[in-house]
Amino acid sequence: KDELLSELLKNLKDSSITFKDNSREIKNLEFSNKDSINQFLIRKNVHIIKSTIDLKKTVLLNNIFLNEFFIKLAKDYLNCEKLTILPNFFISAANQTIDDHKVINSIKSSAAQEYHFDVDFKKFFKIFVYFTDVFEENHGAHIYIPKTHRKKNIDDILTSRFKTSEINKNYNAKKVFLGKSGTTFIVDTFGIHKGSPVKNGIRMCLVLEFGREHFPGQKECLYIE
Numbered sequence: 001k002d003e004l005l006s007e008l009l010k011n012l013k014d015s016s017i018t019f020k021d022n023s024r025e026i027k028n029l030e031f032s033n034k035d036s037i038n039q040f041l042i043r044k045n046v047h048i049i050k051s052t053i054d055l056k057k058t059v060l061l062n063n064i065f066l067n068e069f070f071i072k073l074a075k076d077y078l079n080c081e082k083l084t085i086l087p088n089f090f091i092s093a094a095n096q097t098i099d100d101h102k103v104i105n106s107i108k109s110s111a112a113q114e115y116h117f118d119v120d121f122k123k124f125f126k127i128f129v130y131f132t133d134v135f136e137e138n139h140g141a142h143i144y145i146p147k148t149h150r151k152k153n154i155d156d157i158l159t160s161r162f163k164t165s166e167i168n169k170n171y172n173a174k175k176v177f178l179g180k181s182g183t184t185f186i187v188d189t190f191g192i193h194k195g196s197p198v199k200n201g202i203r204m205c206l207v208l209e210f211g212r213e214h215f216p217g218q219k220e221c222l223y224i225e
Contacts, residue, residue, distance in 0.1 A: 012051035052220035101164035121211030140203030149191035
């Protein structure tokens with residue numbers, strides 16, 4: 001786990017930085033350890049960083065998650081031999097803004113911290129790996145509304161950001177993914193979901209997306225035939 005994190009932090013590319021004033025910047029970043037990340041987040045007043053990953057240089061990542069097991073899993077679930085794999089790494093900083101679940105917060109929305117669903121491919125799923133402990137919802141937990149990848153309420157079928165109060169009212173259950181650093185899970189994010197805002201510390205998370213067929217125009221991706 002530590003070796004994989006070290007490899008990822010050295011191979012971040014095209015990092016999209018959202019600051020706490022909701023301004024944005026794109027630049028290449030490289031971190032040596034968690035302390036250097038903390039210093040950068042505080043010094044720059046950062047809310048969240050989303051980076052792609054250079055898969056040509058990530059030997060350990062490729063050995064673990066791009067091996068025969070996961071490729072076969074993807075082909076079986078997506079019912080397709082042609083795959084696109086998109087890697088992203090998220091670093092979320094603490095933000096003590098008081099949540100109002102009856103409105104859509106713009107900075108949370110831009111950081112995928114309001115309820116939504118993804119429409120990146122005709123069919124797809126994502127592997128999540130926590131690189132920080134997520135023992136409580138406000139540690140940046142991934143929250144998912146079960147079975148909504150198959151069926152959504154009529155009011156929620158258009159891609160958008162949804163108010164937390166409305167989702168809580170319209171759906172009976174939610175799945176909150178908790179676990180220590182290294183926890184790994186797989187989600188079909190056509191279902192309604194969000195990342196919970198971080199209230200203390202930081203959250204680091206790898207997200208590997210496996211999509212059906214080849215999706216053009218992505219810089220850092222891997223095509224599988």
